[in-house]
Amino acid sequence: MTQITPRDGFAIVTGAGSGLGRALARQLCEKGFIVAGTGRRPEALQHTAELCPEGHFLPVTMDVADFDKVAQGFSLLIEQHGPLALLINNAAVYPRIDLLQETPDSFWHSMAINLGGVFACSHAALQDMAPRGAGRILNVASFADIAPLPASAAYSVSKGAARVLTRAMVADLADRFPDIVIGDWLPGALDTEMGIPDGLAPDQAAQWGVKLALMRDPSLSGTTFERDTEILPPRGLKRKVRDLLLMKRPKPRSL
Amino acid sequence: MTPVFETDWDVIVIGAGMGGGTLGRALAEAGQKVLFVEKGTEGLRSERNGLSGIFVPEARAARGLWPDPLHVALDGIETRFFPPLGSGPGGSSVFYAATLERPARHDLDDLPDQPHPTGGWPVSYDEMAPWYDRAARLFQVHGTPDPLSPEAPLPLRPPPAMHPAEAALTDSLRAAGLHPYRSHTGIANVEGCQNCLGRKCPKPCKMDGRSAGVEPALATGNAHLLTNAEVTRLVAEGDRITEVEVRVDGKMRTLHAHRYVLAAGALHSPRLLMASVSEEWPNGLANRSGLVGRNLMLHVDERFALWPKRGTPDTGATKGISFRDFYRRADMRLGTVQAMGIRASYGEMVHFLNRMLALRGLSRFSILTRPAAAIAHTLLGHAHLFVGLMEDLPYAHNRVLHDPANPRRLAVSYTLSDELRTRRRAFRRALRKGLRGHRHMFLSITPELNWGHPCGTLCFGHDPDRSVTRADGRAHDVTNLWVADSSFMPTSMGVNPSLTIAAHALRVAHLMLKDRT
Numbered sequence: 120m121t122q123i124t125p126r127d128g129f130a131i132v133t134g135a136g137s138g139l140g141r142a143l144a145r146q147l148c149e150k151g152f153i154v155a156g157t158g159r160r161p162e163a164l165q166h167t168a169e170l171c172p173e174g175h176f177l178p179v180t181m182d183v184a185d186f187d188k189v190a191q192g193f194s195l196l197i198e199q200h201g202p203l204a205l206l207i208n209n210a211a212v213y214p215r216i217d218l219l220q221e222t223p224d225s226f227w228h229s230m231a232i233n234l235g236g237v238f239a240c241s242h243a244a245l246q247d248m249a250p251r252g253a254g255r256i257l258n259v260a261s262f263a264d265i266a267p268l269p270a271s272a273a274y275s276v277s278k279g280a281a282r283v284l285t286r287a288m289v290a291d292l293a294d295r296f297p298d299i300v301i302g303d304w305l306p307g308a309l310d311t312e313m314g315i316p317d318g319l320a321p322d323q324a325a326q327w328g329v330k331l332a333l334m335r336d337p338s339l340s341g342t343t344f345e346r347d348t349e350i351l352p353p354r355g356l357k358r359k360v361r362d363l364l365l366m367k368r369p370k371p372r373s374l
Numbered sequence: 375m376t377p378v379f380e381t382d383w384d385v386i387v388i389g390a391g392m393g394g395g396t397l398g399r400a401l402a403e404a405g406q407k408v409l410f411v412e413k414g415t416e417g418l419r420s421e422r423n424g425l426s427g428i429f430v431p432e433a434r435a436a437r438g439l440w441p442d443p444l445h446v447a448l449d450g451i452e453t454r455f456f457p458p459l460g461s462g463p464g465g466s467s468v469f470y471a472a473t474l475e476r477p478a479r480h481d482l483d484d485l486p487d488q489p490h491p492t493g494g495w496p497v498s499y500d501e502m503a504p505w506y507d508r509a510a511r512l513f514q515v516h517g518t519p520d521p522l523s524p525e526a527p528l529p530l531r532p533p534p535a536m537h538p539a540e541a542a543l544t545d546s547l548r549a550a551g552l553h554p555y556r557s558h559t560g561i562a563n564v565e566g567c568q569n570c571l572g573r574k575c576p577k578p579c580k581m582d583g584r585s586a587g588v589e590p591a592l593a594t595g596n597a598h599l600l601t602n603a604e605v606t607r608l609v610a611e612g613d614r615i616t617e618v619e620v621r622v623d624g625k626m627r628t629l630h631a632h633r634y635v636l637a638a639g640a641l642h643s644p645r646l647l648m649a650s651v652s653e654e655w656p657n658g659l660a661n662r663s664g665l666v667g668r669n670l671m672l673h674v675d676e677r678f679a680l681w682p683k684r685g686t687p688d689t690g691a692t693k694g695i696s697f698r699d700f701y702r703r704a705d706m707r708l709g710t711v712q713a714m715g716i717r718a719s720y721g722e723m724v725h726f727l728n729r730m731l732a733l734r735g736l737s738r739f740s741i742l743t744r745p746a747a748a749i750a751h752t753l754l755g756h757a758h759l760f761v762g763l764m765e766d767l768p769y770a771h772n773r774v775l776h777d778p779a780n781p782r783r784l785a786v787s788y789t790l791s792d793e794l795r796t797r798r799r800a801f802r803r804a805l806r807k808g809l810r811g812h813r814h815m816f817l818s819i820t821p822e823l824n825w826g827h828p829c830g831t832l833c834f835g836h837d838p839d840r841s842v843t844r845a846d847g848r849a850h851d852v853t854n855l856w857v858a859d860s861s862f863m864p865t866s867m868g869v870n871p872s873l874t875i876a877a878h879a880l881r882v883a884h885l886m887l888k889d890r891t
Binding site: 249250251252253291294295296297357360361364365 | 420421422424426436576744749
């Protein structure tokens with residue numbers, strides 16, 4: 120299986136000013152990539168840059184919910200550093216708000232970041248990837264939608280919808296552009312601002328994320344990995360009959 | 375920006391596929407101002423999709439596929455499905471397997487030992503031969519000559535090396551007394567060639583109506599491509615077309631040229647003429663003969679699996695082998711046999727079986743297709759799939775239908791004749807006998823029509839009562855209309871139609887340039 124290398128182009132990691140995004144950006148820089156890291160806080164991005172090998176990290180102050188800025192920013196980055204080999208959609212917010220305190224505006228703002236941002240960034244990345252017929256998009260995902268926690272409505276809904284978006288992108292693109300590989304990755308509960316104190320160290324999780332992000336086997340499109348292991352989609356009846364008849368049993372892949 | 379709607383074009387080509395693309399290129403290279411009017415979208419050159427069964431019209435259009443289903447009444451049974459029709463630069467040819475075979479003399483000429491069902495094409499084999507040569511050069515056809523053909527071979531480029539399974543299969547076919555040759559294929563084999571058979575090729579490598587037609591035409595600077603423009607009607611005054619009506623972005627517009635070329639394919643070209651009724655043309659434009667849309671012909675695909683001899687290395691699917699040992703009998707037209715370049719995959723088998731049932735009105739049995747496909751997949755695992763292409767003959771009752779209340783609806787009526795069934799049985803018998811010693815299995819029970827090879831619906835001929843266009847491709851009834859797609863063919867031949875469409879398009883272009891009245 121071939122790997123994406125710095126020769127293929129640069130990478131964009133959204134939400135690179137803290138936690139997992141910072142760790143992903145740093146490890147990609149250490150592998151020789153030019154990484155544009157987006158975030159809303161310039162000083163946090165500056166701190167990420169200081170942790171990276173010099174000259175590899177490009178801090179880009181950008182709110183992924185500002186769709187015009189995303190389009191302009193990506194276009195400029197691609198012009199200066201293109202082609203864009205890899206996009207990791209990592210930026211997200213997790214405001215813990217009881218439903219009665221949430222307002223339609225605050226709810227929608229979280230949707231704009233966690234769902235709208237993924238679409239805006241992917242859309243902007245595809246402006247470069249689709250004409251070339253190659254690229255990699257990895258969406259940092261969550262199973263928060265399966266059993267929403269209290270005080271997590273916007274997060275659960277937006278992250279669940281983002282996983283649907285991954286599948287929708289695959290439905291539209293995989294047959295036309297098999298070398299644009301799009302998938303989901305769940306890092307699990309992390310010890311970050313957004314995560315939990317006894318979670319996994321972001322540096323450790325990022326090792327899997329980077330490894331997965333640099334894999335470009337077309338068969339990875341539409342897959343979901345949790346930490347370092349593939350989560351197979353539930354099999355429908357047709358699929359079960361087929362697997363039974365062909366005497367095949369799908370095996371999850373590991374990183 | 376070219377002012378497309380204000381320009382008075384030399385030639386408007388309706389449909390930028392195999393025929394229209396090739397003709398438009400020849401005209402543009404000769405300095406004519408050519409406008410390709412294409413219903414489909416241009417899409418991105420990097421796209422690599424194949425045909426798709428997806429039913430969402432917008433998703434089909436985005437993939438370069440004809441968005442709407444074809445309604446078929448086959449032996450009286452009504453059904454609808456998506457035929458392998460493209461819509462976009464290159465038309466259906468961007469999805470083809472690049473098979474560019476030249477027919478045999480008896481396909482065109484009335485011969486003493488093999489009378490032609492129509493008395494022969496209005497253009498003889500010898501007159502067509504130089505145009506086949508030109509088309510073969512233009513489409514960079516590679517392969518080896520058919521050892522059974524007495525004709526001077528096409529100018530063929532050397533084919534790529536055979537892989538071991540192909541070589542072993544060729545040897546064993548030869549040992550059985552057959553005469554395999556390397557299929558005539560329009561692939562330039564540029565660096566990074568992915569052998570895009572059955573799907574869009576992202577490089578100028580597979581030679582199709584786009585890479586060998588529209589793109590070189592645009593490169594001359596004389597041609598322009600208008601996409602997402604659906605021609606709805608040709609408007610005529612007397613025996614001249616004055617403009618075409620097109621729907622662009624939901625708005626009706628008009629386009630003007632001195633001359634018009636219809637190349638929307640054998641299903642859509644006649645549909646457009648039938649939709650272009652007027653007081654002067656109550657049965658449709660250029661339809662004094664009443665033959666517009668009639669004599670629709672399709673090939674019958676005789677698919678079979680062929681197992682290589684024991685011990686043959688399994689090096690993938692075979693595409694490169696053809697043979698014409700069963701092309702004809704003294705009293706009968708049969709057809710050419712070629713490797714299909716695919717393995718008997720499970721999905722392929724499910725699709726194939728479901729289609730077979732649907733066309734017979736037996737979809738209620740489709741619950742059985744999955745187990746059947748799985749069994750077939752297991753049985754056929756290492757087999758190579760071959761197809762024998764057998765022609766159907768022209769019958770006026772096989773035709774494209776027109777519904778004045780719904781002129782966009784694509785519908786055909788087709789009946790399998792007893793004569794066809796008899797010939798098919800003879801073809802199968804001949805194949806079975808010829809393949810003795812090779813483990814093989816026929817994959818169809820009833821005749822399977824190839825909906826990717828429609829032709830004949832605006833056939834050319836000398837007699838205006840018995841044909842729609844003249845020998846030079848111009849309509850008998852309309853002085854500034856030409857036809858340059860597979861509609862012109864009086865018979866469907868025992869080979870794939872692509873090279874013939876290209877050769878005819880080049881010849882028509884040449885005659886248009888010679889006669890600029």
